[in-house]
Amino acid sequence: MRALPLVLALILPLPALAGGVIATRTLPAGTVITAADLRAGKEGAGGIEDPSRFVGQETRITIYEGRPIQASLLRAPRLVERNQIVRLLFRRGTVNIATDARALDQGGAGELVRVMNLDSRTTVTARIAPDGTLHAAR
Template structure:
């Protein structure tokens, strides 16, 4: 059994048989995709044949060179990393409060994440804005 696993580990990856866009190089998880990372595959495939839908996305998993890029392998780019110090905004009516907080989760635009207010040490839930600021959820 061990010999079989060793043999399978030494086999190089096969070229992609599916079409659409394929990886021009190995893309580790968390890589922000650029146009140089893509290569055209088989013309008959319909999934992800438009580079504008893929460029700017972040990889969820490692995508090896020559493999087709599927939507399930991608996510919106992370704007906030875990333990990052972020600006937390609270607004209710005419009351506006801005403070620093520590992100307890990672996320992209529109995601809800937990953050700890550095001044009061309380944990609140906040939504990530496209500019990277966080707005306390109501």
């Protein structure tokens, strides 16, 4: 008799705990989120979170309408795309060199990407600045 509630709990479907921030429409991968794309959900496992925290982030995967949005599904917006021609800055002490390079990876602000210097054909690692320029890593 004591096992009956346990068995029923395992058999009967439970209501989904939709907490936190909810997508108001289907957001394909790579979509930059706006305030109109989000709404606060019912208090659930994660509690109500501030939707403005996610505005300006980019989706890593498709998030369907009505589904909760988690921080792990988002990333900083891509500033550099693969094969894009970018400005590469190299600074050591008083020496400053600026040249064009081809991005070999995609990335957002603060991330490290590989780039190929178009003049020397040398591959270097560079950090993406918030303005989209790349700074050769030391």
